[in-house]
Amino acid sequence: MDFESLAKQYQKELLDKVIPFWEKNSKDEPFGGYFTCLDRQGKVFDTDKFVWLQARQVWMFSSLYNRVEQKPEWLEMAEHGARFLMEHGHDGQLNWYFSLNRVGKPLVQPYNIFSDCFATMAFGQLYQATGNDKYAAIAKQTFMNILARENNPKGQYDKLVPDTRPLKGFSLPMILCNLSLEIEHLLDSDLVSQTIDEAIYEVMEVFYQPESGLILENVTPEGHFSDSFEGRLLNPGHAIEAMWFIMDLAERKKDEKLMQKAVKIVLDTLNYGWDQKFGGIFYFLDVKGHPTQQLEWDQKLWWVHIETLISLIKGYQHTGSKECLQWFEKVHDYTWSHFADPENDEWFGYLNRRGEVLLPLKGGKWKGCFHVPRGLYQVWQTLEKLK
Amino acid sequence: MDFESLAKQYQKELLDKVIPFWEKNSKDEPFGGYFTCLDRQGKVFDTDKFVWLQARQVWMFSSLYNRVEQKPEWLEMAEHGARFLMEHGHDGQLNWYFSLNRVGKPLVQPYNIFSDCFATMAFGQLYQATGNDKYAAIAKQTFMNILARENNPKGQYDKLVPDTRPLKGFSLPMILCNLSLEIEHLLDSDLVSQTIDEAIYEVMEVFYQPESGLILENVTPEGHFSDSFEGRLLNPGHAIEAMWFIMDLAERKKDEKLMQKAVKIVLDTLNYGWDQKFGGIFYFLDVKGHPTQQLEWDQKLWWVHIETLISLIKGYQHTGSKECLQWFEKVHDYTWSHFADPENDEWFGYLNRRGEVLLPLKGGKWKGCFHVPRGLYQVWQTLEKLK
Numbered sequence: 001m002d003f004e005s006l007a008k009q010y011q012k013e014l015l016d017k018v019i020p021f022w023e024k025n026s027k028d029e030p031f032g033g034y035f036t037c038l039d040r041q042g043k044v045f046d047t048d049k050f051v052w053l054q055a056r057q058v059w060m061f062s063s064l065y066n067r068v069e070q071k072p073e074w075l076e077m078a079e080h081g082a083r084f085l086m087e088h089g090h091d092g093q094l095n096w097y098f099s100l101n102r103v104g105k106p107l108v109q110p111y112n113i114f115s116d117c118f119a120t121m122a123f124g125q126l127y128q129a130t131g132n133d134k135y136a137a138i139a140k141q142t143f144m145n146i147l148a149r150e151n152n153p154k155g156q157y158d159k160l161v162p163d164t165r166p167l168k169g170f171s172l173p174m175i176l177c178n179l180s181l182e183i184e185h186l187l188d189s190d191l192v193s194q195t196i197d198e199a200i201y202e203v204m205e206v207f208y209q210p211e212s213g214l215i216l217e218n219v220t221p222e223g224h225f226s227d228s229f230e231g232r233l234l235n236p237g238h239a240i241e242a243m244w245f246i247m248d249l250a251e252r253k254k255d256e257k258l259m260q261k262a263v264k265i266v267l268d269t270l271n272y273g274w275d276q277k278f279g280g281i282f283y284f285l286d287v288k289g290h291p292t293q294q295l296e297w298d299q300k301l302w303w304v305h306i307e308t309l310i311s312l313i314k315g316y317q318h319t320g321s322k323e324c325l326q327w328f329e330k331v332h333d334y335t336w337s338h339f340a341d342p343e344n345d346e347w348f349g350y351l352n353r354r355g356e357v358l359l360p361l362k363g364g365k366w367k368g369c370f371h372v373p374r375g376l377y378q379v380w381q382t383l384e385k386l387k
Numbered sequence: 388m389d390f391e392s393l394a395k396q397y398q399k400e401l402l403d404k405v406i407p408f409w410e411k412n413s414k415d416e417p418f419g420g421y422f423t424c425l426d427r428q429g430k431v432f433d434t435d436k437f438v439w440l441q442a443r444q445v446w447m448f449s450s451l452y453n454r455v456e457q458k459p460e461w462l463e464m465a466e467h468g469a470r471f472l473m474e475h476g477h478d479g480q481l482n483w484y485f486s487l488n489r490v491g492k493p494l495v496q497p498y499n500i501f502s503d504c505f506a507t508m509a510f511g512q513l514y515q516a517t518g519n520d521k522y523a524a525i526a527k528q529t530f531m532n533i534l535a536r537e538n539n540p541k542g543q544y545d546k547l548v549p550d551t552r553p554l555k556g557f558s559l560p561m562i563l564c565n566l567s568l569e570i571e572h573l574l575d576s577d578l579v580s581q582t583i584d585e586a587i588y589e590v591m592e593v594f595y596q597p598e599s600g601l602i603l604e605n606v607t608p609e610g611h612f613s614d615s616f617e618g619r620l621l622n623p624g625h626a627i628e629a630m631w632f633i634m635d636l637a638e639r640k641k642d643e644k645l646m647q648k649a650v651k652i653v654l655d656t657l658n659y660g661w662d663q664k665f666g667g668i669f670y671f672l673d674v675k676g677h678p679t680q681q682l683e684w685d686q687k688l689w690w691v692h693i694e695t696l697i698s699l700i701k702g703y704q705h706t707g708s709k710e711c712l713q714w715f716e717k718v719h720d721y722t723w724s725h726f727a728d729p730e731n732d733e734w735f736g737y738l739n740r741r742g743e744v745l746l747p748l749k750g751g752k753w754k755g756c757f758h759v760p761r762g763l764y765q766v767w768q769t770l771e772k773l774k
Contacts, residue, residue, distance in 0.1 A: 045677040046615065048615065101551055101552060105548075106548045108546050108547060157546050159544050161494055161495065164488055228433065229433060291746040291747065352740070359682070359684075364680070365616070
């Protein structure tokens with residue numbers, strides 16, 4: 001494999017096609033923040049602003065500024081979104097809304113703790129870019145709110161009756177693996193270590209099921225399997241994405257065993273989640289093979305494939321696993337031939353099982369300036385180390 | 388068209404294949420209520436009990452008892468579910484939970500007003516079958532709760548910020564068109580007339596948009612179009628289903644103009660919502676042609692097609708419209724060749740855009756003993772009048 005030309009391919013796609021797409025199409029000059037509902041050509045088709053995606057774009061441009069090049073226009077793009085988020089994104093107590101209308105009036109209450117997670121990432125990264133203490137304070141306070149809400153993330157909006165079938169979800173410990181490194185520079189080192197160790201334990205010991213070699217999306221508070229729709233649910237992309245967060249932590253901790261285990265989970269999940277008939281990775285599966293509640297279970301989503309590329313190339317980088325490299329080639333081919341748009345910039349997000357475009361959008365309620373550019377950056381940087 | 392043999396076909400499918408499937412597979416003897424998560428062969432794959440489906444099955448068996456034949460086993464099947472619902476289905480104030488575990492402990496809070504709607508239908512129909520005042524009281528009180536909650540159906544579980552973009556939904560006025568006739572025998576006739584007239588006005592004047600000839604799923608409180616994801620949403624099956632409720636009301640009111648308008652809406656919606664490429668009716672569309680938020684937008688669902696058959700045959704019965712009959716033939720052919728299972732009883736529920744089986748279940752979280760048997764019954768009865 002020609003790592004040098006591959007690195008170029010990822011770099012060029014990021015810097016010449018994907019980032020320019022968002023620079024050109026997403027900035028809402030009069031009202032602030034970003035448009036994310038963009039059609040195939042980049043035209044705005046809806047003006048609602050989703051806090052996940054506003055914050056992720058602030059993070060992305062700050063991160064490019066910090067890691068690739070200190071371009072003033074990247075920093076300005078990040079601060080443009082940050083101003084909108086500071087003014088409109090939260091309820092005054094740094095509880096972050098889920099969505100806002102174009103001018104910033106809140107549409108959906110702060111029921112979703114991941115809005116807070118992405119706000120933390122955004123302001124943590126922007127603080128690194130600027131040294132502005134205001135940003136540090138927002139990131140830190142929001143992070144503390146997340147830890148306080150951790151055991152009851154939805155609060156009053158939780159429709160589950162508390163005691164009948166208590167379950168905990170994989171998403172929060174998974175994201176804490178990434179978040180704790182993202183804002184390490186803002187936290188007391190004991191809190192960082194403690195958060196990391198707890199998150200690694202949850203992901204690798206509690207949600208990971210050694211019998212199947214797979215990670216479950218929901219388990220009982222004691223970490224057991226629940227034979228219910230929620231308990232049987234697998235989200236292969238989620239599990240695989242978490243593994244590159246774990247690899248980053250294993251690298252930092254110089255924990256070879258943890259690294260090997262993360263690589264094994266990537267490969268086991270991929271073997272299980274790959275669609276043998278049409279290629280690509282399924283969105284949802286039931287661990288007992290029953291029908292899922294998710295009607296979109298067989299669709300092929302951009303982030304699933306891009307996050308898998310990151311985990312595979314990092315797995316190869318750290319362990320030299322040939323299986324990682326073979327899979328990387330296969331997933332790379334699928335991803336570039338199905339998600340990249342030969343006619344326009346940025347990538348498609350939603351394909352049907354056969355790999356045909358299901359929704360011709362480049363951005364929407366859940367797809368913004370995040371997984372494609374972050375993935376291109378991560379793979380590019382890893383390939384640079386391999387060449 | 389040979390109405391006589393067609394009537395036989397619908398009758399036989401109902402009485403020889405569909406009802407026996409539920410009689411054989413769904414009854415939970417030890418714990419009460421019904422299993423609805425049944426695989427292709429009828430085997431239980433999950434034991435959760437969803438109040439929508441519990442109540443709908445009580446209604447279905449009561450209704451067969453009242454309208455087809457007074458079989459003691461049908462009444463016992465209905466009362467079996469009713470006992471479970473009375474004991475476990477509500478919070479003590481007849482606010483109906485959304486779901487319960489197998490033994491009846493509540494899983495999901497009473498946030499969903501349609502649980503209450505289906506409970507009302509169930510106990511209203513069961514009262515007709517038995518004359519038992521206990522059932523009448525439950526139906527009546529639950530109906531009063533629905534009217535009281537009508538303007539804030541989700542209560543504390545509503546995640547929308549109240550004033551930014553107030554919208555009202557089509558589902559509730561639509562279902563009130565049907566519900567008011569279902570429990571007419573229990574209500575003061577003034578309340579019935581008032582509820583019916585208001586519901587007809589909402590459905591036919593407020594949600595119906597004369598420019599497009601289509602019914603929107605959500606409009607502003609003043610009945611205007613909202614250019615947002617929710618405001619642009621079309622659910623063709625929903626609109627078409629509502630039209631046979633309206634036809635039943637138009638027949639009762641001897642309102643020829645209303646009948647003609649209902650038929651026109653069925654045909655306009657069908658022309659708009661039919662998939663020219665692969666056949667079948669889309670699940671969701673955006674009235675401006677933008678991508679929907681619903682990833683399942685292009686799937687073909689059983690209830691959409693079955694409800695369409697009812698509206699078409701009733702439209703033909705009441706107006707003699709040739710277009711209704713031509714469409715009936717086309718949708719009949721699609722439905723029987725794609726949803727009916729040549730190897731086992733009951734029908735598939737979820738097909739992909741191409742009409743291939745997406746989930747091989749016969750019942751699940753949303754599909755129970757309702758749309759297939761109700762549709763077969765309604766079409767059979769209408770064909771009987773035509774032959």
